[in-house]
Amino acid sequence: MRIDVLSLFPEFVSQVASHGVVGRAQERGLLSIHGWNPRDYAEGNYRRVDDRPFGGGPGMVMMIEPLRTALAAVRAVDPRPTRVIYMSPQGAPLTQAKARELAGLERLVLLCGRYEGVDERFLQAEVDEELSIGDYVLSGGELAAAVVIDATARLLPGALNDAESAAQDSFEGEGGLLDCPHYTRPLEHPFGAVPPVLLSGNHAEIAKWRRKQSLGRTWLRRPELIDRDQLSKADRALLEA
Ligand code: ADE
Numbered sequence: 001m002r003i004d005v006l007s008l009f010p011e012f013v014s015q016v017a018s019h020g021v022v023g024r025a026q027e028r029g030l031l032s033i034h035g036w037n038p039r040d041y042a043e044g045n046y047r048r049v050d051d052r053p054f055g056g057g058p059g060m061v062m063m064i065e066p067l068r069t070a071l072a073a074v075r076a077v078d079p080r081p082t083r084v085i086y087m088s089p090q091g092a093p094l095t096q097a098k099a100r101e102l103a104g105l106e107r108l109v110l111l112c113g114r115y116e117g118v119d120e121r122f123l124q125a126e127v128d129e130e131l132s133i134g135d136y137v138l139s140g141g142e143l144a145a146a147v148v149i150d151a152t153a154r155l156l157p158g159a160l161n162d163a164e165s166a167a168q169d170s171f172e173g174e175g176g177l178l179d180c181p182h183y184t185r186p187l188e189h190p191f192g193a194v195p196p197v198l199l200s201g202n203h204a205e206i207a208k209w210r211r212k213q214s215l216g217r218t219w220l221r222r223p224e225l226i227d228r229d230q231l232s233k234a235d236r237a238l239l240e241a
Contacts, residue, residue, distance in 0.1 A: 001105065001156060003033045003149060004074045004082070006067065007112035007142055008049065010035025016146040017153075025159040033149065034077075038062070041069040050115055059116035067111070067122050074109055082107035084128050086118065087141030087148070091130030094148060096171035098131070102148065103155035110148060112141030173214070175235065176225060180213040212238040 005013045017023065017033040025031040039047045043065070050060035075082065083105055085091075092098075102108060111118070111127065123130070133144045153159055160166050170179040183194045197209045215238055218225050231239070 001031050001103070001152075002078060002080075002082075002107045003031065003152075004036060004077075004107075004109045005033065005112065005142075005145055005149075006036050006038060006070055006074065006109065007140075007145070008037060008039060008114050009112075009140070009142055010037050012142040013110075013112075013145055013149070017149055021159055022150055022153040025153045025156055028158060030156045030158055031153050034074075036070050036074055038066040038070040041073065042066040053116060057116075061116050062113060062118045062122075064119045064122045067118065068126065071109065071111075071126055078107060080107050082109050084109045084111065084126055085148070086111045086113065086123055086127045086130045087133075087144040088113060088117070088130045089132050089135070089137050091132040094131050094133050094151065096151070096169070096176070099148070099151035100155055102152045108152075110141075110145040112145050114140045171225075175227075175231065177214040177218040178222060178225070180210040180217070208238070211235065212241070215239050 007013060014033065014035050017026065022031070022033075026033060039049050042049050042063075047066075048063070049066045050062050053059065053061045071084070083102075085108065087110060131144070131148065133147045138144060155166055166172060168179070170177070183198060187194055187199075195209065197205055200206065211234075215226075215235060219239065228236070
Protein backbone atom coordinates (compact mmCIF):
# COMPACT_ATOMS: atom_id res chain seq x y z
CA MET A 1 0.00 0.00 0.00
CA ARG A 2 1.16 3.51 -0.77
CA ILE A 3 0.01 6.49 1.33
CA ASP A 4 0.78 10.06 0.26
CA VAL A 5 0.26 12.84 2.77
CA LEU A 6 -0.33 16.41 1.61
CA SER A 7 0.56 18.76 4.43
CA LEU A 8 2.29 22.04 5.20
CA PHE A 9 4.23 20.02 7.82
CA PRO A 10 4.92 16.69 6.13
CA GLU A 11 7.78 15.83 8.55
CA PHE A 12 5.19 15.71 11.32
CA VAL A 13 3.57 12.65 9.77
CA SER A 14 6.77 10.99 8.57
CA GLN A 15 8.07 11.10 12.18
CA VAL A 16 5.08 9.16 13.46
CA ALA A 17 5.26 6.79 10.50
CA SER A 18 8.86 5.79 11.16
CA HIS A 19 8.23 4.17 14.56
CA GLY A 20 6.61 1.03 15.92
CA VAL A 21 4.23 -1.06 13.87
CA VAL A 22 3.95 1.53 11.08
CA GLY A 23 7.74 1.83 10.80
CA ARG A 24 8.07 -1.94 10.71
CA ALA A 25 5.35 -2.23 8.05
CA GLN A 26 7.41 0.16 5.93
CA GLU A 27 10.61 -1.82 6.55
CA ARG A 28 8.78 -4.99 5.56
CA GLY A 29 7.74 -3.37 2.30
CA LEU A 30 4.02 -3.60 3.12
CA LEU A 31 3.57 0.13 3.12
CA SER A 32 5.30 3.25 1.87
CA ILE A 33 4.46 6.71 3.15
CA HIS A 34 5.41 9.87 1.30
CA GLY A 35 5.01 13.47 2.45
CA TRP A 36 4.26 16.32 0.05
CA ASN A 37 4.28 20.01 0.88
CA PRO A 38 1.86 22.15 -1.17
CA ARG A 39 4.19 25.08 -0.52
CA ASP A 40 6.66 23.44 -2.92
CA TYR A 41 3.99 23.83 -5.61
CA ALA A 42 3.03 27.43 -4.76
CA GLU A 43 3.90 30.36 -7.03
CA GLY A 44 5.86 33.53 -6.39
CA ASN A 45 8.65 34.53 -4.06
CA TYR A 46 6.48 34.02 -1.00
CA ARG A 47 5.11 30.66 -2.12
CA ARG A 48 1.78 31.60 -0.73
CA VAL A 49 -0.57 28.73 0.17
CA ASP A 50 -3.37 30.56 1.99
CA ASP A 51 -5.44 33.71 1.77
CA ARG A 52 -8.17 35.55 3.62
CA PRO A 53 -11.71 34.16 3.43
CA PHE A 54 -14.24 35.78 1.11
CA GLY A 55 -17.02 37.25 3.21
CA GLY A 56 -14.59 38.16 5.98
CA GLY A 57 -14.03 36.51 9.31
CA PRO A 58 -11.01 35.21 11.16
CA GLY A 59 -8.28 32.95 9.91
CA MET A 60 -6.97 31.96 6.53
CA VAL A 61 -8.12 29.47 3.92
CA MET A 62 -5.83 27.16 1.96
CA MET A 63 -5.87 28.12 -1.72
CA ILE A 64 -6.86 25.81 -4.56
CA GLU A 65 -3.87 26.05 -6.88
CA PRO A 66 -0.97 24.88 -4.69
CA LEU A 67 -3.11 21.94 -3.57
CA ARG A 68 -4.29 21.14 -7.09
CA THR A 69 -0.76 21.16 -8.49
CA ALA A 70 0.65 19.15 -5.60
CA LEU A 71 -2.12 16.56 -5.90
CA ALA A 72 -1.54 16.28 -9.66
CA ALA A 73 2.14 15.52 -8.90
CA VAL A 74 1.10 12.93 -6.31
CA ARG A 75 -1.25 11.23 -8.76
CA ALA A 76 1.43 11.23 -11.45
CA VAL A 77 4.07 9.29 -9.48
CA ASP A 78 2.02 6.10 -9.60
CA PRO A 79 -0.38 5.00 -12.34
CA ARG A 80 -2.77 3.33 -9.91
CA PRO A 81 -5.88 5.36 -9.10
CA THR A 82 -6.05 6.68 -5.55
CA ARG A 83 -8.67 7.56 -3.03
CA VAL A 84 -8.31 11.13 -1.68
CA ILE A 85 -9.37 11.78 1.91
CA TYR A 86 -9.51 15.16 3.62
CA MET A 87 -8.98 15.07 7.39
CA SER A 88 -11.60 17.34 8.92
CA PRO A 89 -13.85 17.61 11.97
CA GLN A 90 -16.76 17.81 9.48
CA GLY A 91 -15.93 14.34 8.15
CA ALA A 92 -17.50 10.97 8.84
CA PRO A 93 -16.17 9.42 12.06
CA LEU A 94 -13.19 7.08 11.65
CA THR A 95 -14.13 3.57 12.74
CA GLN A 96 -12.37 0.21 12.85
CA ALA A 97 -14.51 -0.84 9.86
CA LYS A 98 -13.28 2.20 7.93
CA ALA A 99 -9.67 1.39 8.83
CA ARG A 100 -10.25 -2.14 7.48
CA GLU A 101 -11.69 -0.73 4.29
CA LEU A 102 -8.70 1.59 3.83
CA ALA A 103 -6.26 -1.26 4.50
CA GLY A 104 -7.69 -2.93 1.41
CA LEU A 105 -6.70 -0.04 -0.87
CA GLU A 106 -3.55 0.05 -2.95
CA ARG A 107 -3.20 3.82 -2.72
CA LEU A 108 -4.44 6.55 -0.45
CA VAL A 109 -3.90 10.30 -0.29
CA LEU A 110 -4.48 12.07 3.03
CA LEU A 111 -4.96 15.82 2.82
CA CYS A 112 -4.22 17.77 6.00
CA GLY A 113 -5.69 21.23 6.43
CA ARG A 114 -4.33 24.06 8.55
CA TYR A 115 -5.89 27.40 9.42
CA GLU A 116 -9.64 27.64 8.88
CA GLY A 117 -9.62 24.93 6.23
CA VAL A 118 -9.43 24.39 2.50
CA ASP A 119 -11.25 26.23 -0.30
CA GLU A 120 -14.50 24.28 -0.67
CA ARG A 121 -14.14 24.13 -4.46
CA PHE A 122 -10.99 22.05 -4.13
CA LEU A 123 -12.75 19.65 -1.79
CA GLN A 124 -15.70 19.32 -4.18
CA ALA A 125 -13.49 18.73 -7.20
CA GLU A 126 -10.73 16.50 -5.85
CA VAL A 127 -11.68 14.89 -2.54
CA ASP A 128 -13.55 11.58 -2.35
CA GLU A 129 -14.40 11.69 1.33
CA GLU A 130 -13.79 13.55 4.59
CA LEU A 131 -12.83 11.75 7.78
CA SER A 132 -12.89 12.96 11.38
CA ILE A 133 -11.09 11.33 14.29
CA GLY A 134 -13.51 12.72 16.86
CA ASP A 135 -15.72 15.60 17.91
CA TYR A 136 -13.00 18.07 18.81
CA VAL A 137 -10.98 20.50 16.75
CA LEU A 138 -7.26 19.97 16.16
CA SER A 139 -5.07 22.78 14.90
CA GLY A 140 -4.31 20.78 11.77
CA GLY A 141 -5.07 17.49 10.09
CA GLU A 142 -1.60 15.98 10.63
CA LEU A 143 -2.35 14.22 13.91
CA ALA A 144 -5.58 12.92 12.42
CA ALA A 145 -3.71 11.62 9.35
CA ALA A 146 -1.21 9.91 11.67
CA VAL A 147 -4.13 8.22 13.43
CA VAL A 148 -5.56 6.98 10.12
CA ILE A 149 -2.13 5.70 9.05
CA ASP A 150 -1.59 3.85 12.33
CA ALA A 151 -5.06 2.29 12.44
CA THR A 152 -4.72 1.21 8.79
CA ALA A 153 -1.09 0.04 8.75
CA ARG A 154 -1.51 -2.42 11.61
CA LEU A 155 -4.25 -4.16 9.63
CA LEU A 156 -2.06 -4.81 6.60
CA PRO A 157 -1.38 -8.54 6.35
CA GLY A 158 2.02 -9.22 7.93
CA ALA A 159 2.25 -5.94 9.86
CA LEU A 160 1.60 -7.47 13.26
CA ASN A 161 3.80 -10.26 14.55
CA ASP A 162 1.05 -12.21 16.23
CA ALA A 163 -1.51 -12.85 13.51
CA GLU A 164 -4.17 -13.20 16.17
CA SER A 165 -3.70 -9.90 17.90
CA ALA A 166 -5.59 -7.69 15.43
CA ALA A 167 -8.53 -10.08 15.36
CA GLN A 168 -8.87 -9.82 19.14
CA ASP A 169 -8.70 -6.02 19.36
CA SER A 170 -11.56 -3.89 20.56
CA PHE A 171 -14.20 -3.47 17.81
CA GLU A 172 -12.74 -6.34 15.76
CA GLY A 173 -14.43 -9.46 17.10
CA GLU A 174 -17.99 -10.62 16.71
CA GLY A 175 -20.37 -7.79 17.55
CA GLY A 176 -17.65 -5.09 17.54
CA LEU A 177 -17.28 -5.12 21.34
CA LEU A 178 -14.60 -3.57 23.53
CA ASP A 179 -11.59 -5.71 24.41
CA CYS A 180 -11.47 -7.76 27.63
CA PRO A 181 -9.01 -7.01 30.49
CA HIS A 182 -5.50 -8.51 30.34
CA TYR A 183 -3.15 -9.69 33.10
CA THR A 184 0.50 -10.75 33.25
CA ARG A 185 3.15 -11.62 35.85
CA PRO A 186 3.58 -11.27 38.74
CA LEU A 187 0.71 -13.43 39.89
CA GLU A 188 0.75 -11.92 43.37
CA HIS A 189 0.76 -8.14 43.68
CA PRO A 190 -0.51 -5.63 46.26
CA PHE A 191 -2.74 -4.16 43.52
CA GLY A 192 -4.77 -7.33 43.48
CA ALA A 193 -5.26 -10.88 42.30
CA VAL A 194 -5.47 -12.33 38.80
CA PRO A 195 -8.92 -13.78 38.02
CA PRO A 196 -8.53 -17.50 38.83
CA VAL A 197 -10.21 -18.67 35.62
CA LEU A 198 -7.21 -17.37 33.66
CA LEU A 199 -4.99 -19.82 35.57
CA SER A 200 -7.35 -22.77 35.14
CA GLY A 201 -6.00 -23.98 31.81
CA ASN A 202 -9.61 -24.49 30.70
CA HIS A 203 -9.64 -22.73 27.34
CA ALA A 204 -13.39 -22.89 26.85
CA GLU A 205 -13.99 -21.32 30.27
CA ILE A 206 -11.33 -18.66 29.60
CA ALA A 207 -12.93 -17.76 26.27
CA LYS A 208 -16.33 -17.55 27.96
CA TRP A 209 -14.97 -15.33 30.75
CA ARG A 210 -13.29 -13.01 28.24
CA ARG A 211 -16.43 -12.73 26.16
CA LYS A 212 -18.44 -11.93 29.27
CA GLN A 213 -15.94 -9.25 30.29
CA SER A 214 -16.10 -7.73 26.81
CA LEU A 215 -19.88 -7.72 26.88
CA GLY A 216 -19.99 -6.26 30.40
CA ARG A 217 -17.49 -3.50 29.69
CA THR A 218 -19.16 -2.55 26.47
CA TRP A 219 -22.53 -2.53 28.21
CA LEU A 220 -21.21 -0.25 30.96
CA ARG A 221 -18.89 2.01 28.99
CA ARG A 222 -20.28 2.14 25.46
CA PRO A 223 -23.84 0.80 25.55
CA GLU A 224 -24.55 2.33 22.13
CA LEU A 225 -22.17 -0.26 20.60
CA ILE A 226 -24.42 -3.14 21.65
CA ASP A 227 -27.33 -4.05 19.45
CA ARG A 228 -29.25 -6.53 21.62
CA ASP A 229 -31.13 -7.96 18.66
CA GLN A 230 -27.84 -8.76 16.94
CA LEU A 231 -26.37 -10.63 19.91
CA SER A 232 -26.11 -14.41 19.72
CA LYS A 233 -28.12 -16.52 22.15
CA ALA A 234 -24.87 -17.38 23.96
CA ASP A 235 -23.96 -13.69 24.33
CA ARG A 236 -27.40 -12.82 25.66
CA ALA A 237 -27.09 -15.60 28.21
CA LEU A 238 -23.67 -14.27 29.28
CA LEU A 239 -24.97 -10.71 29.61
CA GLU A 240 -27.89 -11.87 31.72
CA ALA A 241 -25.90 -14.32 33.84
N1 ADE B 1 -8.65 18.46 11.67
C1 ADE B 1 -8.97 19.25 12.71
N2 ADE B 1 -9.71 18.58 13.60
C2 ADE B 1 -9.87 17.32 13.11
C3 ADE B 1 -10.56 16.17 13.57
N3 ADE B 1 -11.22 16.16 14.72
N4 ADE B 1 -10.51 15.07 12.80
C4 ADE B 1 -9.86 15.08 11.63
N5 ADE B 1 -9.21 16.14 11.15
C5 ADE B 1 -9.20 17.26 11.87
